[in-house]
Structures are given as structure tokens and as C-alpha cells.
Amino acid sequence: MTTTTSAGTSPAAAAGGAQPPARRDEVTFTIDGIEMAVPKGTLVIRAAEQVGIQIPRFCDHPLLAPAGACRQCLVEVATPDREGNVRPMPKPQASCTLEATPGMVVKTQHTSAVADKAQHGVMELLLINHPLDCPVCDKGGECPLQNQAMSNGRATSRFVDVKRTFPKPIAISTEILLDRERCVLCQRCTRFSAEIAGDAFIDLQKRGAQQQIGRFDARVLGFADGESEPAAPAGSLPYGAQAGFEAPVGAALEDESGRPFASYFSGNTVQICPVGALTGAAYRFRSRPFDLVSTPSVGEHDACGSAIRIDHRRGVVLRRLSGEDPQVNEEWITDKDRFAFAWQDAPDRLTHPLVRDREVDAEGRVTRGELRPASWAEALEVSATGLAQARAAGGVGVLPGGRLTVEDAYAYGKFARVVLGTNDVDHRARVHSTEEADFLAHAVAGTGLGVTFDEIEHAPAVLLVALEAEEEAGVTFLRLRKGVQKHGLRVFSLAPFASRGVQRLDATLLRAAPGTEAEWLDVLATGTQTLFGHDGAVGPDAPESVEEPAEVSALRDALARPGAVVLVGERLAGVPGGYSALLRLVASTGARLAWVPRRAGERGAVEAGTLPALLPGGRPVPDAAARVDVAVAWGVEHLPETPGRSTGEILDALSVGQLGGVLVGGLHSDDLPDPAHTLRALGAAGFVVSLEVRASDVTALADVVLPVAPPVEKAGAFVSWEGRVRTFEAALATTAMPDHRVLDALADAAGLVLGARTTEEVRAEIDQLGSWDGDRPAAPDVAAAEPPAVAPGTAVLAGWRLLLDAARGQDGERFLAGTAKRPVARLSATTAAAADLFEGDVVRVSTDRGSIELPVVITDMVEHVVWLPLGSEGSQVHRELGVAQGALVRIEPAAGASRPGESVQPTDGGAS
Known part of the structure; x- marks a missing residue:
């Protein structure tokens, strides 16, 4: 019987009743004898899923762009020629890259001996060099390669030669390990890194039999001879050296701050890997999937509400995976949500009151x-x-x-x-304020479901105010980036400098020194000239008035478009007048507003x-x-x-x-x-x-x-x-x-x-x-404060917490800690030079309470501002300095610190 299914088709029609004509944006084709009407541009492999036809695949993923890398999903295809005669293509086609076209006839392995033989051949090629280590592989028991080798592979192997091997494992980071001989080159990991996270994490390297996934490292890949191998960078230790285990081959790449580089979203590559090539260092060799009990849950580390899956055995959590929720996190979570769970059963856990x-005493004094x-x-x-x-x-x-x-x-x-x-x-x-409490009562409490992830993804423009999305709301960052990549979303950020996350969003930066955000927002709302320069400068050399920058006009126009969104973070509570100006902005532009706090509760x-x-x-x-x-x-x-x-x-x-x-x-x-x-x-x-x-x-x-x-x-x-x-x-x-x-x-x-x-x-x-249906509290109306006067040797403090830092929610996860960014102090070139500081120097940032010493990274940012991570190891700003963002701090070269390339002069009597 021939049936037709399509989006919006009635159940009777889907069951084989009278079929309405296909819409202009639909195409009708046949797969395994079933006639289907699907939207134009639908991939054959997706159409097959709609009618329950299973086609084996490795590289295909619904959230990644088609690649056709593994060739496991080959099907037999025939298409009409110019005269309307249906003619078969000369060889099987990859259904994961092939779009359905009118009149196309597709036969999968279920109805075609040609497709079945092609899939058997591809599977045989994939298994030629694949190790037979399923009993010790972390993927064993939940491995698509195992399953499809049984369902779509040969019963016996004809390969009698020696399998290709590689030294293993490579530490992609302290958290992610790579076994190259298991890799089937599906490129899911590299495509995720490039398309979803935007991180240069790993890539395809070499050609032919030596083609492999990995980091480009001459020592690991064998390109360098023994005498010319470069020395390992300082501080770049293999994960084994950091964690106390046998070190794998190679060392992780470094980011600009000198730490081995790793993406905040790298754990997703382990989950989507269809074989055991990528594994998590913390879970490696700890359990088998069939020993685990799985429970759906929600990530507790940020306010995104990401769906997760908790896998535990005998009362011990062994791993966490991303849950599937298309409305929220799709299939992705941050590494913090994935790996940072050891804190819940740490050695200092309280177990009894x-x-x-x-x-x-006799004199009435109380002693505790x-x-x-x-x-x-x-x-x-x-x-x-x-x-x-x-x-x-x-x-x-x-x-x-x-x-x-x-x-x-x-x-x-x-x-x-x-x-x-x-x-x-x-x-x-x-950090909080009375103005913030009034804002929450007026614009947030009792409003129910407001701006959604889908709406920010499809918005024409999003303005980020006091919010660093990648660091403070990781899944929100991924949805913003998806909007930028696929839907033409324009992102604007009101911040001291363009962080790496802002750069990966292709965002337009509005340079704002801490404390000037309220003035910026009023400029956007009213179009009046600002009292600070367009570069966000504060201090005595800031111009009194300037011509309106082009990005301000562009943002005002963008926020006036239907569907535009303003996302505001909790850090605006430290800016007097910030929330008041924000409400004036959304009232004048019609943009929708959402408050994005950092904590889950x-x-x-x-x-x-x-x-x-x-x-x-x-x-x-x-x-x-x-x-x-x-x-x-x-x-x-x-x-x-x-x-x-x-x-x-x-x-x-x-x-x-x-x-x-x-x-x-x-x-x-x-x-x-x-x-x-x-x-x-x-x-x-x-x-x-x-x-x-x-x-x-x-x-x-x-x-x-x-x-x-x-x-x-x-x-x-x-x-x-x-x-x-x-x-x-x-x-x-x-x-x-x-x-x-x-x-x-x-x-x-x-x-x-x-x-x-x-x-x-x-x-x-x-x-x-339920929710209150009476009058809402009035909007706050607080005047903006004057920016502080910056004297020589001082700067305005800026900062936010990094996703991975010294917070107690990450305690006990040593592998994850190895991927945290090293804390640095960021200064503009002018601000640094005025304090006699240069790239790589150690700066001392101090108040009357204490001081913090960090290496300097020269950054294109607002003048007269120093940026510090608020809660990282060696940079506990609140504890050490006793101040919050926007306060004046002193900056000077750290005592006794030598600059790169300088030799330390010996003291009297010392040997030179």
C-alpha cells in the first residue's frame, strides 16, 4: 500500500486515504515503496526517520551540518531525467547529504541488495583497522559501531594483515583523551567544535592511511626529528603529570594565558562520538553502561535549566550526560554541568547535625x-x-x-x-541593590514564561548588558551563536572589552567602563549625547561630548525591530541607575527584556x-x-x-x-x-x-x-x-x-x-x-552615578566570574580544574604603559584591604580600567580586595617581578 506523510497531514491521510496535492514548498518522492511529501530541502535520511525506516550512520547528526564523511548511510537512488524517465544513479549515494527531489525513488538496505552490499563494504573498511578492544572500551555496550556491525556488517572478517596502531591516549585537554585507532573519521567532534562551540578544538589531519583526528602537534604526529623537536611550553603538562596518573602522549595546547587550551563545551564531543575514540578522563575505565542506573535531571550550575542525565552505580554518581530537550539545551551542555558533580559528595560533606x-560563668559571661x-x-x-x-x-x-x-x-x-x-x-x-529588588518586583516576578531560547535564536538583534554569556550562561551562548550562524542574528555587547565569547558571536562591542552602563542605556533610549567618549573612557581625559557612534545608531534601529531582545545579567545591580535606564530603553524601543542571573535558584x-x-x-x-x-x-x-x-x-x-x-x-x-x-x-x-x-x-x-x-x-x-x-x-x-x-x-x-x-x-x-494579578510595583527610577575620577596609578575595577574557577561547585573534579583559564589582569596598552607595565609583566592590584598579583595581558579595551576574574585561583577579588566592580583600585608593577627577557641583578656578594 502506498502512503503519504507530511507536516500537517491528517491521520486519515497518513493512513493511506485521499491525498491532498503537495504544497509548493514540498516535494514528493518514494522511499522503500512509500510515497512521501516532505518540505523542500529535507535530507533523505531525515525523511526515512519520519516513516520509521532505519538507515545506519556515524557522521550524521541532526544538529550538525551534513558531511558525508563515514559513507555508512549509502542508499540506491533513481531520479527522473529531463524526459521524466526514472533512471538510477551510477552508484549508491550518502543519504545524509542527499536532499529529496520530486520524483526521486530511494531504496535503502531493506529493499535494495545494492545498498545492503554497499553498507556491508563500508562497515568492513571501517573495521579493518579498528581495534577489537570492546571489552575494555568505555563505549562498549552503548556503541553504534558495535550495533551496526551486527546489523549491517559481515559475519566474518576477510582482513588478515596487521592493524594500524597509534600511541595512546593523547590528552586533548586534561579532561578529554583521544584513542586515534578507534576513530572512524566521522568528524562529529570537529564539526561540533567549529559549528556549535566555535572553538579550534581538534581537526582532521594527514591523509590516506594515516588520516586522523587530533591537535596539530609535530611531536605527536611524528613530523619533527628527534633533535629538532620543540621543547614543551612552560606550564603545559600532560594530564597524567597534573593528575598523578600515567601520562598519555603529548601535551594539550595552550591558550593566551598559558594554560592548556580546552573548550567549555568539549565534553559534548565525547557524548556524540559514535565510537570510543574520545573519552572523559574522569570516567575512563570506571564502569560499563549496563551497570549504570540513569535518571533524568537538571543542571544546577547556572540558570539555563539544562536537561542532563545522571548515571550512577551503587549509590555513586559516575558520570553525567546531556539530556535531549529541543526547547532548552537541545543536546548540548557545558563541561561544568557535565563534569562538576563531585562537590555533592565531597569529603567535607555534612552528614549529621x-x-x-x-x-x-559566674559573672554571666557566655563562652561559645x-x-x-x-x-x-x-x-x-x-x-x-x-x-x-x-x-x-x-x-x-x-x-x-x-x-x-x-x-x-x-x-x-x-x-x-x-x-x-x-x-x-x-x-x-x-552584589545587590534596592534598585535591583524594585526591578525584579516590577519586571520579573510573577511574569511566567517570557523570552525563550528559541526567541533569542530567531531574534533580529540581542543586546547583552552586564552579561558574559559564555562564562555566566553557557547554553545561552550556544543558542546565541546558533542564531548568528543560521538565522542572521546580530549581537551587541555592552562591556569593557570583546571577550573571546563575544568575538565568537561576531558581536558589536559598545565599550563601557564599569559604572557607565546607565548612561549608555540612556543614550540608546533617547539619542542624547554622552558625557563619556564613544570608547567608553572615564577620567579626566574623557571628552565632554562626541558625535554618536555608528554602532549606537545601528543598535537603536535593531532594537526597534519586532522580536529584538535585551538580556541583562545580575552584575547590573552594582551600577546605580542601571536597571532604571534599562527599563527606559525597552520602553522606548519596544524590545523584549529578560533577566539572566548566574545561579540556578x-x-x-x-x-x-x-x-x-x-x-x-x-x-x-x-x-x-x-x-x-x-x-x-x-x-x-x-x-x-x-x-x-x-x-x-x-x-x-x-x-x-x-x-x-x-x-x-x-x-x-x-x-x-x-x-x-x-x-x-x-x-x-x-x-x-x-x-x-x-x-x-x-x-x-x-x-x-x-x-x-x-x-x-x-x-x-x-x-x-x-x-x-x-x-x-x-x-x-x-x-x-x-x-x-x-x-x-x-x-x-x-x-x-x-x-x-x-x-x-x-x-x-x-x-x-499562582501569580499576582493585581497592580505591579512601580518601576525603579534611580539616577545614574558619576563615574569615579581616575588619578594616576589607579584604575576602575571590572570583572566577572569565569565559568571554571575556584567556586565550591567544582571542588573535587581535578580533571575539569585543569581546563580552567589561568587568571590574568587585562589592561589597555595605554593604561598599562602609564603604570609602567607591559605584556607578561606582573601587576599588583591593591586596595587598603589587600592586593592581587597577576600577569598582564594587553587587551583592546576601555582606558583607565583593569579587568580581573572575580573568583579564580589567585584572584579572589572580593576576599582579597574587599570591593566590587566599579571601585577604584591601585595598579603598579609587582615588587621583585622581572620582565620577560630581563635578568635579575644579583645582590651584593652574589654570583652573577
């Missing part, structure tokens, strides 16, 4: 003892009693942190209002109402009707009416005794702009309860520590920056409790009912409340 004893293990009953009782006393002594602040599920964040907000009777709750464990916490003036669903605290809504749902008579304190104000109040205690969630002091002040405030607090996964400098100051479950051991949901709810279930069954259950037990100990015992209970209550 801890209580600190207090002793009162050491933390000691305690039972849950004792810890909850001590916590309830201590929080009640602290509430009576001035009140209790609540600092949940921004890494929680929406259920946990909701429980913290409810606990603050119902049990502690306060609106002193704020999840923003980072930030958007969910906003929706859950863990802000001092915000209740769940975007309900403003000052609105009586909004408070009634929530009070009825919570079964209480009333809620506190006065908006509470922000994170910074809570810490200030603790330090001077205005608050009696604090309840802390996943808070790390280094995330805040002044970690020393944070720790002093917690140390001065009358009573501290900390709910945490691992021991930290905060738990060391707590009076009671209550261990909670990491994401892998609990069910929950993250709300992505899109506003999309991303639910997941627990991958590992343990006795560890999520935050909301611990808070529910703590409320019970206080004699109150929180109603947050189970995840289902919390979700039902959130759904019942």
Missing part, C-alpha cells in the same frame, strides 16, 4: 564552645529555642542563598513570615518571594490585598506589613546587634562583595542556624548546623531564566532531607505548622497561590 554548647555532633531531635530543639530568643532580642534575618530549588526557597520565605514574623529575607548572596527564589518586599507569585508586601491572598493560603491571620532588610542590611544589622540572630541557607562569604564583613557579622550574631550541604566558613560560625541534601539526592524544580519550571527527581535514595523538609521539622519544633514536609505539598501550595 552539629550543635555548639554555650557556657555561662566547639561544634559537636548531635541528634536531630536535640538540634531542632536547640534551633527552635535559640531562634525564639533571637526573635525576642531584636528579630531574625533569613539568608537562603541563590542555589535552592523553588520548593526550598518557598519554604524559607514562608518560614520567615510565619515562624519568625519578619520580611527580613533575601536570597541575593552577591535565583529566578525561582524571586518567584517564591524570598525578597524583602516581595511575596510569592510577585505579590508586593505593601499591598494589603496581596498579603491577604498569601495569609489565607498559609492559614495565618496576618503577615508582617513592613518591607524587610536586604542581605547587606541584614549583615549590617547583625554586626551592630540590631538583629538577634540569622537563619542561613547555602551562603558562601566569597560571593558577597565584602566577605570579611560577612564573617564578622555572623560572628557577632546572637544565634546562627545554618542549613548546608558541606562545611564552610559560615558553618564554622554557626550555633547549629543542619545538613541538607544536595540536588542529586532530592526532588525539586529550578526555574530557568526563561521562567520555565524544570522539575527533576532524586537520582540517589538517601536519608538526607531537602531544605524545605528540615524547615518544616524546625517549625514543628517551634510549635507551628509550615506545611512543607513533602515536595508535592509545597508544589500544590505554590500552584494554589
Whole structure:
């Protein structure tokens, strides 16, 4: 029976009923006797999938451009000639590169002996040099080559010669290893690197029998003779030398900062490799696929909500893979989401409650003892009693942190209002401001699903404000790049310099010194002249007015086009007037706006109402009707009416005794702009309860520590920056409790009912409340601040966190740590020369609090600005300098540092 299927065809027609005529943008052809109508340009291999016909393949991938590299998908093809006679092509064709044309007749291996023989021949050629090491290969058990060798290969081999071999493995990076003899040259990895990530990661090399995938390295490929081989670059060690294992052949390439180069997305090449040529160093030889239990989940490292798959065995997570979600991350994730999971079961993991004893001497002085293990009953009782006393002594602040599920964040907000009777709750464990809180209440909370990944991919223009997409939202970067490559998207970035990620987006840079973003946004909104130069300069030599740069006019016109989007990061909170100017910009241009925080739990916490003036669903605290809504749902008579304190104000109040205690969630002091002040405030607090996964400098100051479950051991949901709810279930069954259950037990100990015992209970209550349909809070209206005056020897501090840095979420993953960028200080040539600094010198960046010394990289960037990574090893800006972006810092050559090529002069009596 002949059937026809096409997009939009009715089920009756698909079953063989009367067929409507093909549309002008469709072509009708036949495959294995089935007549199909498909959109023009459809590949034959895709059309076959639509009707359930399986064609073997290795190089084909739906998200990569056709390559026809492996030739495994050969089919027999006949097409009409000029007279309409259907004539066969002289030889089988690769169905992964062949577009369906009108009247084409395709026969796959299911109906054609020619196609079947061709596929058998290709498989035989692929297996000639392929090693028979399936029992020890990481891909064994889930290998397309194994499967297709059985289904589309010969039963016996005719090859009797010696197989080709290569030294192995090559360390492509500290994380990715390459076994070249297993490679079938499908080029999936090289195409992913070039098309999707835009990284010069690995490529096809040599010709003929020696053709291979790898990095270009003369020592590895054997091009250099023994005496002329170049010395290994300083700092470029093989992964074995760094990790303590037997070193593979060769060393990874270096990036400009002197570290072995690796893409932030390199792990995707391991997953899409159809054989065992590319493997992950952390997972290599650790398990077999059929020993693993797989659980779908969601990435916890950023706000993109990427779908992942957790593979575990006997209660231990062995690897994480990308899940398939076309609406969000497609089939890609960052290396951080893939490899950084060891932190959830680190050696400092808290497994039982801890209580600190207090002793009162004869004079009434209280002495705090050491933390000691305690039972849950004792810890909850001590916590309830201590929080009640602290509430009576001035009140209790609540600092949940921004890494929680929406259920946990909701429980913290409810606990603050119902049990502690306060609106002193704020999840923003980072640089923040009152203006930002007003912006979130006005433009983000309760808005539901807003701008989506698909919409930014197909937008005519996207403006990035205080957002470095590759470092702070990796999957968002990939979708932006896809839009640039395939849909003509124009990206604009408001930043001090064009980072490598911005360059790979072909983005137009609007040079903005830290603190001038608000003025830039007003210029875009109103067209008025700026008080700073078009290069974003600040300081005494900045011109008072300039002619409007062409890129400003281009961006204003682009944002006025339907579908244009502005993506704003959380770093704009450190710029007075930034969010106010941003709202004026989108109002004047009609562009859509999306807030992209860095942490996974930030958007969910906003929706859950863990802000001092915000209740769940975007309900403003000052609105009586909004408070009634929530009070009825919570079964209480009333809620506190006065908006509470922000994170910074809570810490200030603790330090001077205005608050009696604090309840802390996943808070790390280094995330805040002044970690020393944070720790002093917690140390001065009358009573501290900390709910945490691992021991930290905060738990060391707590009076009671209550261990909670990491994401892998609990069910929950993250709300992505899109506003999309991303639910997941627990991958590992343990006795560890999520935050909301611990808070529910703590409320019970206080004699109150929180109603947050189970995840289902919390979700039902959130759904019942829904979003606020009343008047939204007014938009913030804060004036921009004047840029600081830059004196000689000083500069304005700029910076953001790198994707891979010294954050605690990456602890324990030594292979991933080897691919992190080495921290450097970036200066313009003019700024560096004014401080007597040159490329490769070591600069000392200092404040009255401390200093950081880093090598200088001369960068085409804004003048009078120094850029530092905020949280990398050797560059903990908040901890060492005690300031945030936009502050003035001193810059000078580091004492005792010699420049490249200079010899250090001997001291008196020293040998030269």
C-alpha cells in the first residue's frame, strides 16, 4: 500500500486515504515503496526517520551540518531525467547529504541488495583497522559501531594483515583523551567544535592511511626529528603529570594565558562520538553502561535549566550526560554541568547535625564552645529555642542563598513570615541593590514564561548588558551563536572589552567602563549625547561630548525591530541607575527584556518571594490585598506589613546587634562583595542556624548546623531564566532531607505548622497561590552615578566570574580544574604603559584591604580600567580586595617581578 506523510497531514491521510496535492514548498518522492511529501530541502535520511525506516550512520547528526564523511548511510537512488524517465544513479549515494527531489525513488538496505552490499563494504573498511578492544572500551555496550556491525556488517572478517596502531591516549585537554585507532573519521567532534562551540578544538589531519583526528602537534604526529623537536611550553603538562596518573602522549595546547587550551563545551564531543575514540578522563575505565542506573535531571550550575542525565552505580554518581530537550539545551551542555558533580559528595560533606554548647560563668559571661555532633531531635530543639530568643532580642534575618530549588526557597520565605514574623529575607548572596529588588518586583516576578531560547535564536538583534554569556550562561551562548550562524542574528555587547565569547558571536562591542552602563542605556533610549567618549573612557581625559557612534545608531534601529531582545545579567545591580535606564530603553524601543542571573535558584527564589518586599507569585508586601491572598493560603491571620532588610542590611544589622540572630541557607562569604564583613557579622550574631550541604566558613560560625541534601539526592524544580519550571527527581535514595523538609521539622519544633514536609505539598501550595494579578510595583527610577575620577596609578575595577574557577561547585573534579583559564589582569596598552607595565609583566592590584598579583595581558579595551576574574585561583577579588566592580583600585608593577627577557641583578656578594 502506498502512503503519504507530511507536516500537517491528517491521520486519515497518513493512513493511506485521499491525498491532498503537495504544497509548493514540498516535494514528493518514494522511499522503500512509500510515497512521501516532505518540505523542500529535507535530507533523505531525515525523511526515512519520519516513516520509521532505519538507515545506519556515524557522521550524521541532526544538529550538525551534513558531511558525508563515514559513507555508512549509502542508499540506491533513481531520479527522473529531463524526459521524466526514472533512471538510477551510477552508484549508491550518502543519504545524509542527499536532499529529496520530486520524483526521486530511494531504496535503502531493506529493499535494495545494492545498498545492503554497499553498507556491508563500508562497515568492513571501517573495521579493518579498528581495534577489537570492546571489552575494555568505555563505549562498549552503548556503541553504534558495535550495533551496526551486527546489523549491517559481515559475519566474518576477510582482513588478515596487521592493524594500524597509534600511541595512546593523547590528552586533548586534561579532561578529554583521544584513542586515534578507534576513530572512524566521522568528524562529529570537529564539526561540533567549529559549528556549535566555535572553538579550534581538534581537526582532521594527514591523509590516506594515516588520516586522523587530533591537535596539530609535530611531536605527536611524528613530523619533527628527534633533535629538532620543540621543547614543551612552560606550564603545559600532560594530564597524567597534573593528575598523578600515567601520562598519555603529548601535551594539550595552550591558550593566551598559558594554560592548556580546552573548550567549555568539549565534553559534548565525547557524548556524540559514535565510537570510543574520545573519552572523559574522569570516567575512563570506571564502569560499563549496563551497570549504570540513569535518571533524568537538571543542571544546577547556572540558570539555563539544562536537561542532563545522571548515571550512577551503587549509590555513586559516575558520570553525567546531556539530556535531549529541543526547547532548552537541545543536546548540548557545558563541561561544568557535565563534569562538576563531585562537590555533592565531597569529603567535607555534612552528614549529621552539629550543635555548639554555650557556657555561662559566674559573672554571666557566655563562652561559645566547639561544634559537636548531635541528634536531630536535640538540634531542632536547640534551633527552635535559640531562634525564639533571637526573635525576642531584636528579630531574625533569613539568608537562603541563590542555589535552592523553588520548593526550598518557598519554604524559607514562608518560614520567615510565619515562624519568625519578619520580611527580613533575601536570597541575593552577591552584589545587590534596592534598585535591583524594585526591578525584579516590577519586571520579573510573577511574569511566567517570557523570552525563550528559541526567541533569542530567531531574534533580529540581542543586546547583552552586564552579561558574559559564555562564562555566566553557557547554553545561552550556544543558542546565541546558533542564531548568528543560521538565522542572521546580530549581537551587541555592552562591556569593557570583546571577550573571546563575544568575538565568537561576531558581536558589536559598545565599550563601557564599569559604572557607565546607565548612561549608555540612556543614550540608546533617547539619542542624547554622552558625557563619556564613544570608547567608553572615564577620567579626566574623557571628552565632554562626541558625535554618536555608528554602532549606537545601528543598535537603536535593531532594537526597534519586532522580536529584538535585551538580556541583562545580575552584575547590573552594582551600577546605580542601571536597571532604571534599562527599563527606559525597552520602553522606548519596544524590545523584549529578560533577566539572566548566574545561579540556578535565583529566578525561582524571586518567584517564591524570598525578597524583602516581595511575596510569592510577585505579590508586593505593601499591598494589603496581596498579603491577604498569601495569609489565607498559609492559614495565618496576618503577615508582617513592613518591607524587610536586604542581605547587606541584614549583615549590617547583625554586626551592630540590631538583629538577634540569622537563619542561613547555602551562603558562601566569597560571593558577597565584602566577605570579611560577612564573617564578622555572623560572628557577632546572637544565634546562627545554618542549613548546608558541606562545611564552610559560615558553618564554622554557626550555633547549629543542619545538613541538607544536595540536588542529586532530592526532588525539586529550578526555574530557568526563561521562567520555565524544570522539575527533576532524586537520582540517589538517601536519608538526607531537602531544605524545605528540615524547615518544616524546625517549625514543628517551634510549635507551628509550615506545611512543607513533602515536595508535592509545597508544589500544590505554590500552584494554589499562582501569580499576582493585581497592580505591579512601580518601576525603579534611580539616577545614574558619576563615574569615579581616575588619578594616576589607579584604575576602575571590572570583572566577572569565569565559568571554571575556584567556586565550591567544582571542588573535587581535578580533571575539569585543569581546563580552567589561568587568571590574568587585562589592561589597555595605554593604561598599562602609564603604570609602567607591559605584556607578561606582573601587576599588583591593591586596595587598603589587600592586593592581587597577576600577569598582564594587553587587551583592546576601555582606558583607565583593569579587568580581573572575580573568583579564580589567585584572584579572589572580593576576599582579597574587599570591593566590587566599579571601585577604584591601585595598579603598579609587582615588587621583585622581572620582565620577560630581563635578568635579575644579583645582590651584593652574589654570583652573577
